Amino acid sequence: MSGDRRAAYKVAPDGLPAAAFLAFLATAGLFYVNIMAAIVDGLVSGLGFTDAQAGQVAAVNTYGAAIGAAISIFTIARISWRRTAIACLAILIAIDLLSIWVTAPGTMIALRSVHGLVGGLLIGTGMGVIGRTANPDRSFGMLLFVQFGLGGLGVLLLPRLVPLFGVAPLFLALALFSLVTAIMLPFLPDYPPRAVPAPTAEKATGTVVWAPLVLAVTALFLFQAANMALLAYIFRLGVESGLSRNLTSGALGLATWVALAGPLLVMILGRRYGRFGLLFVGMLLTLAGNALFHWSGQGAIYLLANCATGITWGLVVPYLFGMTAEFDGTGRTAAAASVISKLGLASGPLIASFILGSGAGFDVLINAALAALALAMVLMLPPALALDRRALRAKEEEKIVS
Numbered sequence: 001m002s003g004d005r006r007a008a009y010k011v012a013p014d015g016l017p018a019a020a021f022l023a024f025l026a027t028a029g030l031f032y033v034n035i036m037a038a039i040v041d042g043l044v045s046g047l048g049f050t051d052a053q054a055g056q057v058a059a060v061n062t063y064g065a066a067i068g069a070a071i072s073i074f075t076i077a078r079i080s081w082r083r084t085a086i087a088c089l090a091i092l093i094a095i096d097l098l099s100i101w102v103t104a105p106g107t108m109i110a111l112r113s114v115h116g117l118v119g120g121l122l123i124g125t126g127m128g129v130i131g132r133t134a135n136p137d138r139s140f141g142m143l144l145f146v147q148f149g150l151g152g153l154g155v156l157l158l159p160r161l162v163p164l165f166g167v168a169p170l171f172l173a174l175a176l177f178s179l180v181t182a183i184m185l186p187f188l189p190d191y192p193p194r195a196v197p198a199p200t201a202e203k204a205t206g207t208v209v210w211a212p213l214v215l216a217v218t219a220l221f222l223f224q225a226a227n228m229a230l231l232a233y234i235f236r237l238g239v240e241s242g243l244s245r246n247l248t249s250g251a252l253g254l255a256t257w258v259a260l261a262g263p264l265l266v267m268i269l270g271r272r273y274g275r276f277g278l279l280f281v282g283m284l285l286t287l288a289g290n291a292l293f294h295w296s297g298q299g300a301i302y303l304l305a306n307c308a309t310g311i312t313w314g315l316v317v318p319y320l321f322g323m324t325a326e327f328d329g330t331g332r333t334a335a336a337a338s339v340i341s342k343l344g345l346a347s348g349p350l351i352a353s354f355i356l357g358s359g360a361g362f363d364v365l366i367n368a369a370l371a372a373l374a375l376a377m378v379l380m381l382p383p384a385l386a387l388d389r390r391a392l393r394a395k396e397e398e399k400i401v402s
Helices: 002-008 016-034 036-047 051-075 081-099 105-130 136-165 168-187 210-231 234-240 245-258 261-269 276-295 299-326 332-357 362-401
Strands: none
Touching: 016 036, 016 051, 016 081, 016 105, 016 136, 016 168, 036 051, 036 136, 036 168, 036 210, 036 234, 051 105, 051 332, 081 105, 081 168, 105 332, 136 168, 136 245, 136 261, 136 299, 210 234, 210 276, 210 299, 210 332, 210 362, 234 245, 245 299, 261 299, 276 299, 276 362, 299 332, 299 362, 332 362
16 A cells, blocks of 8 residues: 555656656756856856866866766666665765865865766766656757756856855755755656667677767767867856856856757757758857857857857757767667766866966967867768768668568
C-alpha cells in the first residue's frame, strides 16, 4: 500500500512535467555557466578580484565539471541515480552558501573546483537518466529552454544586485536552484535502465571512423572555448566599453531569451536539409556576431552581437554533438564529446584570463576568439559534408530497392 501511495504522486515518466524536472536535474550542476558573466563581474566589482583571477575561478569550476562528468560514466550504472543526485545537491548547496563568505581568490578557486567536480557528477547523472526516457530528444529540448530561459533571467537581474549586496545574490541564486531541484526529485519515477535492443551487424563492429570524428570533436572544443572566452567577460566588456550596468544586463538577458531560437530551429529542421548548409550559415553568423563586439560601446550593436551569437550557439552545438555520434556505432564517442565540450567551456575563460591579465585588452580577446571560431568552421564542415553525402546515398539506395 505504501508503494502505491508513493507512486500516486510521481509524474508520468515521459510527460512534460517529467521532462521539466529532468531538465532541472541535468542543469543544477552547471547552472553557473549560464550566469557566468554575472559571476565574473560580481567577483571583480563585488570582491575586488582581478579579471584574471575571476576568469580562473570560472575555469576551475568548469574543469571540475568535466572531471565529474567523466566519473559519472562509471557511476550511473552502479549507484542509484537518486541517491547520487541527493548527495550532490546537498553538497552543492553547502558549497554555494559557503562561497558567500569567501573573499580570498585562492580559497575561492579551491572551493569552486570542488563545486565543479560535484556538479559535473550531477550533470552526468542527470543526462544518464534522460537517456533512459522514451523521448530523450524532448527532454534535451526542455533542458536548453531551462538553461537559456533562467540563464537570461539571471544575467538580467543579478548584476544589478551586486553593487547593493555584493556576491551573496549570485551564490544564493545557485543554492536556490539546487534546492528547487531537490524538491522536484521525489516526484520523478525511478527510471530503471532500459533493455538495449540487439545491435545490427554494422553497429556491433564497434568501428570508429577516426579522421572525421577527430575533426568534429576538435571543432566542438574550439567552438565552446571561443564562445565561453567571450561569454565569461561579456558583462565586463559592456561596462568597460561605456555601457551602463542596467543596459548591459538588460541586453544580456534579452539576448539569452532570443537565443532560444537556436535550439528551436534544430528541433524543427532536424536533418531535413542536412548539416553542411546550416553549419555554414550558422558559423558565418557566429563570426559576424563576434566581430560586432569590437563596437560594444554602442548599445544596439552590443545587443545585436549577443543575440546573433546566442542563436548560433544554440544551433551549432546540437549538430556537432550529433556528428560525433554518427562516426561511432557504439555511442561511446557521444559520451566522450560531452567531456570535451566541458573542457572547451573551461578552457575559454582560462585563456581569456591570461589575455586580459597580460594587459592585452578586449580587442585582442575578440580577435583570438574569431581566429578559434574560424578554425572550428574549417574543421567541422568536411565531416558535415561527408555525413550529408552518406545520408543522400542511403536515400538513393532505398529508392532503388523499393
